[in-house]
Amino acid sequence: MTQKPASRIVHINGWPGTGKLTVGRLLAERLGARLIDNHTLLNPAEALFSRSDPLHASLRGQIRQAFFDHAVRANPAESFVFTDALSDDADDSAVFSWYRDLAAARGVNLVAILIDCAPEENARRLASPGRSEALKLTDTATLQRLRANYKLLRGLAERTVEIDTTGLSPAHTMARILEDSGV
Secondary structure, rough: OOOOOOEEEEEEEOOOOOHHHHHHHHHHHHHHOOEEEEEHHHHHHHHOOOOHHHHHHHHHHHHHHHHHHHHHHOOOOEEEEEOOEEOOHHHHHHHHHHHHHHHHOOOOOEEEEEEOOOOOHHHHHHHOOOOOOOOOOOOOOHHHHHHHOOOEEEOOOEEEEEEEEEOOOOHHHHHHHHHHHOO
C-alpha cells in the first residue's frame, strides 16, 4: 500500500516574472498539493480598486483573513504550494507570518523557497504573453524600481532554499526544489 507523503506548506517567493507560478504548478502537481498563486488573493481587490486606493488594501486584507481562516480547517492531509512576491520590509514580513501561523495551526512543515534570476532575464520574462491578462506586473520600470529599492524576504522559515533560475527551465527548477528542500 502506497502511503501519501506528509502534509506540508511550500512558500515560493520571488520577484514578479521569475517563474513562481510556472514552477508552483509543476511542484503542486508533483506533490499532489493545492496551488494558491498570490494573484488568487490579490486579483479580486485588483478587479475593483486601483492599488493606490485604500479600499484595495482593505479588501485584500479581508480576503486574506477569510482564506487563511478556512485553510486552517482544510483536510489535514492536504498540502499547499503558495506563491508570493514579498520584500524584506515590515509589511511583507507581517504577510509571511500568515504562512508560519497556518503551518503551526495545521501542525505541518513550512518550507520557504526563494527564486530569483538575473535582472535582464527577469525583465525578459516579465514581458511573457498572458501576464497582463492575468493582472500580473508587466512594467519593467516598476520591476527595476522594486529590485533597486528592496531585497527579497528571506530567512523567516525554519527551512529556506534559494535557487537562481536564470539558466534553469521550470522543470529543472522544480527538481532543484525537491532535491534541496527535501519536500
